[in-house]
Amino acid sequence: MDECYESVPPFALIERFGFAIAPTFLIVITNMTLLVRVVWQKYRFHRIVEWKKQRKLTIHIVTISFLYLFFDFPFSVIYLVRLFGNPYWGHDALPILFYYAYSTIFLLPIVCIGSLPELWNKVKMLDP
Template sequence: MATDDNTNETSFEDSEISLPRPIRLWVLVIFDSSSIICTLLLLYYLSHNRASRKALHNHVIIILLILGLGTQLIDVPSYIAFIIHSGVVKPSIPSSCLVWWFAAFGMYNGGTILMAWAAFERHILVFNYRWISTRRGRILGHYLPISILLLYIITFYIYVLFIFSCENTYDYTLPICNAYPCYQADPFIGMWEFIVNNIVPSVLVAILSFALLIRVIQQKRRLHQRIQWRKQRKMTIQLVSLSILNIIFNIPLNIVSLAHLCGLPASYGVEAQQYFYFSCYFLIFLFPFRSNNVVAPIVNISDEKN
């Protein structure tokens, strides 16, 4: 574990999680391999089943699964290779770190942003489906927002990692090359990424998902229909499963990072932050398994009035 020679204090960027490397190795190998298999099977099903492929609510899920593969096939294998090579990034060249950072930050944060859109879009799909029932409506209210978000994610992370003028420090003796690209030290871009690409989407996923659950229950009551748990089980899982993953794995890390941003000394909470950061891999590992419940058709409650 590295320390700052001047302050003799350890910070998140220059330290490594205390969990023994052999344990991390087996955790990553076991969970990543099973997650990849599940992801590929889901993508195969979604691409070959015409009804599922055409279902609007599955389009974001497909993109999220593909982004998750960035972590499963680039980020995690790079971490495994780091452990196998006795704690050294191989090959020890800048491009290794840049590709790793693109997967670790670009694809992961991109997934969080798209999850927020998926949570918002479910309100339209369930209560206002008529807005996107026409070809024009689908283009403006479904395909265009997804395309804009994807373009933003790709453009932002290509710019900050490969074009933005700053000097990166590549520490090949730490996972993810110390997980601190130089753009994150920039007052504007670093703050923009933390707030816009991390905090806001994570909070929106939780708020919008649970708000939709409340709206579903209230709508049923207004229609004087008794809520059948078995009938609503799939809907409930759709609403809260991905949100729960987000709350468990993203929110704690964001809270600690926000505390440091607000003045908490960098040496405080480092161990917890390291564990929270490592646990975020489980969001990617578990996502395809929870997506099994999301690909089921969404009931359009607004149509029940007719």
């Protein structure tokens, strides 16, 4: 698990923060901002927020945010603690979480496909 850039802590910090932590938080923050914006627009135009109509958007946004937080964030936290604090902390979990973080890449298309209503209508038509 020791990559060559880990020998230079500033490079390791830039890599971990710039390519893992910041994108994860940006995805979560922008998704939640989108949801708040939709609700705020409804409120601003004096319309009733019908959560039944917003349910698909809410489920999709929360699922994507949870996917990134659940799979990417633990590895990044352990990595940063090892970089700045105890270098042996999480030693046993780090190899597992390293491969666990790649689950986001494989699960994101499934989450996106699951939110397509046309696909669900076709699947329901196949059911006898």
